[in-house]
Amino acid sequence: MELQGGEAEMIYAEVEGVLQRHGLEREKLIPILQDVQSKLGYLPKEAMQQISEALRIPEVDVYSVGTFYNQFRLNPPGKHQIKVCMGTACHMMGGHIILESFERRLGIKEGETTPDREFSLERVACVGCCALAPVVVVDEKVEAKVSPIRVDGILLAFEIESKKSGEIEKLVEEEGRTQ
Amino acid sequence: MALDNGIYIPHLCGLRESERPAASCRLCFVEVEGLPNPVTACTLPVSEGMIVHTRTPRVDRLVRTGFELLLSNHRLRCGKCEKNENCELQKIARERGLKLRLSRLRPLTTEVPVDESPKTFKYDPGRCVLCGMCVWVCHHQTKVGAIGFIRRGISRKVAAFGDVPLGESRCTECGECVRVCPVGALTFKEKFWGV
Ligand code: SF4
Ligand code: SF4
Ligand code: FES
Ligand code: FES
Numbered sequence: 001m002e003l004q005g006g007e008a009e010m011i012y013a014e015v016e017g018v019l020q021r022h023g024l025e026r027e028k029l030i031p032i033l034q035d036v037q038s039k040l041g042y043l044p045k046e047a048m049q050q051i052s053e054a055l056r057i058p059e060v061d062v063y064s065v066g067t068f069y070n071q072f073r074l075n076p077p078g079k080h081q082i083k084v085c086m087g088t089a090c091h092m093m094g095g096h097i098i099l100e101s102f103e104r105r106l107g108i109k110e111g112e113t114t115p116d117r118e119f120s121l122e123r124v125a126c127v128g129c130c131a132l133a134p135v136v137v138v139d140e141k142v143e144a145k146v147s148p149i150r151v152d153g154i155l156l157a158f159e160i161e162s163k164k165s166g167e168i169e170k171l172v173e174e175e176g177r178t179q
Numbered sequence: 180m181a182l183d184n185g186i187y188i189p190h191l192c193g194l195r196e197s198e199r200p201a202a203s204c205r206l207c208f209v210e211v212e213g214l215p216n217p218v219t220a221c222t223l224p225v226s227e228g229m230i231v232h233t234r235t236p237r238v239d240r241l242v243r244t245g246f247e248l249l250l251s252n253h254r255l256r257c258g259k260c261e262k263n264e265n266c267e268l269q270k271i272a273r274e275r276g277l278k279l280r281l282s283r284l285r286p287l288t289t290e291v292p293v294d295e296s297p298k299t300f301k302y303d304p305g306r307c308v309l310c311g312m313c314v315w316v317c318h319h320q321t322k323v324g325a326i327g328f329i330r331r332g333i334s335r336k337v338a339a340f341g342d343v344p345l346g347e348s349r350c351t352e353c354g355e356c357v358r359v360c361p362v363g364a365l366t367f368k369e370k371f372w373g374v
Contacts, residue, residue: 067331
């Protein structure tokens with residue numbers, strides 16, 4: 001994932017802080033990763049490399065832990081977070097087809113974030129409304145009985161919204177200029 | 180181990196040099212008199228007067244199932260494999276009269292690409308049995324630490340940091356991992372065998 005302006009410095013400073021708080025023992029690796037994630041929202045590669053250097057362990061060992069536990073994410077959360085339910089009921093009702101539709105439409109795989117950081121896609125376990133299977137949770141909103149067509153609909157709505165807000169911004173800007 | 184005395188116990192992951200065996204392949208089961216359940220031979224220190232049975236119905240059942248589980252996500256194509264005739268899986272099958280094909284389980288193989296990026300060797304994740312020997316030598320013998328296990332469950336695999344091709348990783352291409360791989364997952368490219 002490309003870092004945005006100033007992000008590298010921010011990551012470096014936050015990781016330094018976390019490392020200082022925990023000390024540099026290998027046993028602290030998991031609490032360190034947890035803290036870094038809660039500060040940054042995810043575990044950037046740069047952070048994992050910095051941690052591996054500080055703890056003097058191979059970087060692949062940090063990556064190994066980071067990819068093993070479900071609680072860690074390796075990509076920044078998108079502006080809109082799409083969670084596809086893969087619980088038993090949703091799985092039976094074709095949850096993986098929905099996941100694939102999102103993957104195809106967004107051009108990313110499950111667990112990834114689009115390069116513009118608009119959307120992140122993940123799979124989750126049962127969200128508790130199996131009667132509505134297959135379920136997708138978009139930001140906080142529950143989408144019921146989702147079909148591939150609905151996937152297009154959900155993404156289209158966001159597109160229109162962002163276009164609108166872009167237009168409004170433009171209008172406001174123009175207004176500012178004419179005044 | 181029994182190997183020194185000419186008794187064969189199937190094993191994929193046991194490394195003599197390792198202090199704490201990973202015991203991940205689950206093929207080296209034996210029954211020991213006085214212990215209620217079969218144990219993995221690689222984690223069991225020999226003691227005076229110990230009576231070990233390497234072939235019992237319980238052991239055979241465990242090994243048969245463990246072996247089939249390993250094959251269930253293995254790209255079985257021995258005729259096209261560099262390790263054909265020199266493969267630990269084939270050896271185990273021969274020693275224990277097991278078949279190199281699935282009878283009870285569904286195949287779970289996916290067509291994963293072979294990593295051809297290193298100059299001297301290649302890595303086929305579809306043939307990896309996750310024994311961990313390559314990871315061990317890379318960490319403890321060569322002290323490079325380029326490869327490790329990543330992810331979990333069915334997506335678990337041996338990879339470098341960031342899951343980049345090995346040729347773009349910190350791998351020095353020393354080839355030690357290739358020498359220990361018991362199967363056709365890490366193999367030298369044609370002209371580099373034996374160097
Ligand atoms: S690694 Fe062994 S069992 Fe697997 S395909 Fe190659 S020769 Fe056959
Ligand atoms: S690549 Fe070979 S040595 Fe490494 S874990 Fe897989 S089977 Fe074992
Ligand atoms: S399985 Fe998807 S909501 Fe329960
Ligand atoms: S050699 Fe004992 S579990 Fe693999």
